[in-house]
Amino acid sequence: MVEIDPDITRASTLPSKYYTDPVIFESLLNQFKATWNYVGHTSQYEENTILPININREPMVVTKSGGKFSCLSNVCTHRGMILQSEKECKKTLTCPYHGRTFSLDGMLKQMPEFESTEDFPSKKDNLEHFSIEFWNQLIFISQDPDSPLLDCMKEVTERMKFLGLHELRHDSSRERNYTIDANWALYVDNYLEGFHIPFVHKDLNNALEYNQYETEVFDGGVLQIGIAQEGVPFFEIPDGHKDSGKKIAAYYWWVYPNLMLNFYPWGLSLNVVRPLSVDKTEICYSGFILDEQLLGQGAGGDLDKVELEDQFIVESCQLGMKSSSYQRGRYSPTMERGVHHFHRILTSRL
Numbered sequence: 082m083v084e085i086d087p088d089i090t091r092a093s094t095l096p097s098k099y100y101t102d103p104v105i106f107e108s109l110l111n112q113f114k115a116t117w118n119y120v121g122h123t124s125q126y127e128e129n130t131i132l133p134i135n136i137n138r139e140p141m142v143v144t145k146s147g148g149k150f151s152c153l154s155n156v157c158t159h160r161g162m163i164l165q166s167e168k169e170c171k172k173t174l175t176c177p178y179h180g181r182t183f184s185l186d187g188m189l190k191q192m193p194e195f196e197s198t199e200d201f202p203s204k205k206d207n208l209e210h211f212s213i214e215f216w217n218q219l220i221f222i223s224q225d226p227d228s229p230l231l232d233c234m235k236e237v238t239e240r241m242k243f244l245g246l247h248e249l250r251h252d253s254s255r256e257r258n259y260t261i262d263a264n265w266a267l268y269v270d271n272y273l274e275g276f277h278i279p280f281v282h283k284d285l286n287n288a289l290e291y292n293q294y295e296t297e298v299f300d301g302g303v304l305q306i307g308i309a310q311e312g313v314p315f316f317e318i319p320d321g322h323k324d325s326g327k328k329i330a331a332y333y334w335w336v337y338p339n340l341m342l343n344f345y346p347w348g349l350s351l352n353v354v355r356p357l358s359v360d361k362t363e364i365c366y367s368g369f370i371l372d373e374q375l376l377g378q379g380a381g382g383d384l385d386k387v388e389l390e391d392q393f394i395v396e397s398c399q400l401g402m403k404s405s406s407y408q409r410g411r412y413s414p415t416m417e418r419g420v421h422h423f424h425r426i427l428t429s430r431l
């Protein structure tokens with residue numbers, strides 16, 4: 082596999098086949114099994130909720146029963162029927178095919194016409210469990226985690242805890258799902274640099290000081306910091322904090338491979354990048370409020386507009402990736418350290 086030179090001044094960017102080759106896509110997707118995926122806020126789950134969700138083409142359900150959350154396979158252990166097709170509140174999961182019934186913690190409860198089947202039921206007839214963990218009431222699941230969620234979120238938690246993260250309130254009016262015709266990694270590339278802001282986001286460019294845009298890289302992620310222009314809301318950062326004294330309008334966190342946490346003085350906008358196929362990606366937005374009065378202002382103002390501006394770019398680049406005249410480019414050492422870091426992680430983990 083192609084290496085990305087650790088020295089950004091010498092490195093070339095990720096070759097175009099990473100964005101277009103279905104075989105490379107599949108092996109990259111395998112890595113997603115080890116990472117954490119946001120699946121909702123605890124306030125969205127009443128008692129006995131069953132929520133089907135597909136992640137990395139794995140059909141799953143998130144359930145809440147007796148106050149306890151589980152993430153289970155959504156595939157019937159009899160002959161593989163999908164058990165639940167939409168969100169519902171009920172005490173059991175019943176297969177629509179032949180009536181096999183499970184409790185919301187995945188135990189097989191009942192199955193007609195199996196009285197004379199030997200060694201039945203066994204453990205194998207229960208639904209498989211996936212890992213489920215929490216970060217400030219936000220629920221994450223993983224198929225095969227290689228580290229605990231709180232470890233992956235350590236940098237974010239440390240830097241952002243001054244906000245009182247446990248007070249984030251889920252706002253259902255900020256939920257959005259977009260499907261775009263582009264590879265997931267192009268969407269991430271674009272997210273990881275502020276280089277394009279003056280060209281692509283005219284309004285956002287009037288909120289942030291381009292020359293003071295900062296990028297920090299860390300193990301498993303990137304932090305970008307946008308400094309507020311005059312009159313734009315910024316965080317009140319306590320004394321003693323690493324960023325105290327700075328007028329920060331936005332913290333843009335990316336956690337490998339597909340989680341984006343955008344903190345603004347009004348709260349948090351969270352994006353999950355879900356690869357659907359080599360050239361199709363779903364972007365899922367959720368929002369969490371801290372200070373209602375600051376909504377709609379500054380860098381975190383019209384996020385829908387910024388999103389559409391980015392989608393146009395990313396979809397166009399996907400066409401460029403398919404061109405026989407483009408293989409790879411070079412990095413700006415001042416503006417593309419985040420993109421370079423992402424490409425280094427991606428290629429080193431393959």
Ligand code: FES
Nearest residue numbers: 157159160176179
């Ligand atoms: S496939 Fe579910 S009961 Fe037969």
Ligand SMILES: [Fe+2]
Nearest residue numbers: 271281282391
């Ligand atoms: Fe952008």
